[in-house]
Amino acid sequence: MTAPAPVVVGIDEADQSSHALEFAGREAVLRSVPLWIAHTYHRAPPVALGAPDGRIPVQTVLDMAVDPLAGAVTQMLADHPGTPIRTYVLCGSPAPGLAALARDASLLVLGHSRGGLAGMLLGSVALRTVAHAPCPTAVARGARRQMNRVLAGVDIGDPAGGRAQLGFAFDEAVMRAADLLVLPTWEDQNAFHPDPTGDYTRDRLALLAADHRERLEAVLEPWRRAHPDVAVDVLEADGSGARSLVEASGHADLLVLGAHPHPGGEGMRLGGLAYALLQHARCPVVLVPERAKPWSPLIAAGTTAEGPGRR
Numbered sequence: 001m002t003a004p005a006p007v008v009v010g011i012d013e014a015d016q017s018s019h020a021l022e023f024a025g026r027e028a029v030l031r032s033v034p035l036w037i038a039h040t041y042h043r044a045p046p047v048a049l050g051a052p053d054g055r056i057p058v059q060t061v062l063d064m065a066v067d068p069l070a071g072a073v074t075q076m077l078a079d080h081p082g083t084p085i086r087t088y089v090l091c092g093s094p095a096p097g098l099a100a101l102a103r104d105a106s107l108l109v110l111g112h113s114r115g116g117l118a119g120m121l122l123g124s125v126a127l128r129t130v131a132h133a134p135c136p137t138a139v140a141r142g143a144r145r146q147m148n149r150v151l152a153g154v155d156i157g158d159p160a161g162g163r164a165q166l167g168f169a170f171d172e173a174v175m176r177a178a179d180l181l182v183l184p185t186w187e188d189q190n191a192f193h194p195d196p197t198g199d200y201t202r203d204r205l206a207l208l209a210a211d212h213r214e215r216l217e218a219v220l221e222p223w224r225r226a227h228p229d230v231a232v233d234v235l236e237a238d239g240s241g242a243r244s245l246v247e248a249s250g251h252a253d254l255l256v257l258g259a260h261p262h263p264g265g266e267g268m269r270l271g272g273l274a275y276a277l278l279q280h281a282r283c284p285v286v287l288v289p290e291r292a293k294p295w296s297p298l299i300a301a302g303t304t305a306e307g308p309g310r311r
Contacts, residue, residue, distance in 0.1 A: 004033040005106035006086075010098045010129070011039055011072055012111070020111035020140040021072055023284055025080050027107055027138075030175040034084040037072050038101055040094040094125045099132035099267065107286070108137045127278075130259075130287060131267040136168055142249070142283040148178040151252035151283070153245045153273070156215040157186045158258075165258035165288045166219070170227050172254060172286075179231040182220065183248055184212045185241030185273060209236055242276040250282040259287040 009024035011017040021037070028035040069087045076085055090097035102108040110126045130137050152169040154162055173180040186208075216234060224232060237244040249255045255277065259268035268289050270278070277285055 004031075005104055006034040006036045007031065007107045007109065008036045008038060008098070008102040008105045009109040010094065010111070011037060011068055017068070017072075017111045018075075019144065020109050021075065022079070022144065023138065023140040024107075024109040025076050025083065027109065028083050029080050030172075031106055033106060034086060035076060035080075036086045036088060036101065036105070037069055037076070038088040038090055038098060039066075039069050040090040040092070040097055095128035095132050098129050099134060102133060102135050102137075105135045108133050108135055110137065110139050112139050112141045127270065127275075130270060130278075131262055133268060133287075134266045134289070136286050136288045137268070138254075138284050138286040139278055140284045141278075141281050145253065145283075147251060147253050148176065149181055149252040150176065150178050150254050150256065151181045151183065151245070151248055152256045153183050153185050153241065153277075154216060154219065155186065155258065156184045156212055156219065162219060162258055162290070164290045165256055166223055168286065168288045169256040170223055170230060172256065173230045174227060176253065178253065179233060181233050181235055181248060181252060182216065183235040183237060183241070183244055184216045185237065185245070186212060212237075242273050242280075245273075245277055246280045246282065249277070249285075252283050255281050255283055255285045257285065257287050258290050260290060 007024050007028040009020055011021060024037075025035060066089060069089065073085055073087060076083065088101060090101065098108065098110075108129070110129060112126070126139060130139075150169055150173045152165065154166070169180060169182075172178070213234065213236070220232060220234070224230075235244070235248060245255065257274055257277065259270070259274060261267070262269045268287055270287075274285075274287060
């Protein structure tokens with residue numbers, strides 16, 4: 001019997017870790033899977049004033065990594081007493097360590113902060129982790145709230161994408177008993193150097209909107225049939241896709257985006273849209289790699305469905 005795919009969360013001492021931990025705990029409960037909590041430390045002890053030879057003993061550094069894990073376990077046992085929990089202390093660079101730990105995970109969760117484990121600046125650990133991650137990866141942005149809406153930004157110009165992303169988004173809507181909001185994103189290939197603010201004529205915008213709606217409805221049709229109990233609301237982009245998704249994310253519990261494989265290896269390649277939303281979205285953002293069939297609680301329970309990505 002295959003072991004259930006865990007939810008893995010990386011924590012540090014920053015305030016944002018509590019938000020990531022809370023989000024990860026709920027996702028583990030929704031999936032009925034274990035929660036794995038990881039903290040990273042560096043093997044080389046840092047220089048410290050007042051310590052012998054100016055160095056902190058390695059055991060002290062290890063203890064400093066274990067203490068946040070103990071607090072996290074206490075919090076999760078209180079919030080979700082029936083959820084199996086495992087803890088990991090990772091030594092070395094956080095990004096490849098977390099990615100390796102999450103190799104068979106259903107979800108990897110990172111916090112959002114300007115430093116530490118999951119900072120959002122270019123070159124930060126969170127972005128490097130996404131570049132290594134082999135599974136859907138969430139960055140726990142935004143305020144804590146429950147609006148019973150899942151938002152998906154679907155690239156209707158990419159015929160190879162969308163299956164894993166939509167599978168994840170519909171599964172989340174089912175597990176949360178939430179509505180699914182879908183907003184099309186695109187790049188107008190017929191415009192020469194299009195204005196990113198959407199500076200088109202009114203007639204051109206009307207034609208684009210009708211074409212995008214028709215394409216998106218065609219993409220969604222088999223998923224609607226597979227999930228008739230999920231209420232799906234198609235939104236219209238007002239200007240750029242990034243700006244529209246940021247605005248819509250203020251009315252959702254979760255934003256789901258698809259991501260292409262990183263060239264030459266595992267992990268995901270971040271485009272401009274994903275990068276902008278990781279920095280500005282008002283709710284947690286999940287990036288779903290499109291190279292593999294999505295994990296699904298329906299599959300894990302032995303139930304089949306007729307939608308794409310379920311075969």
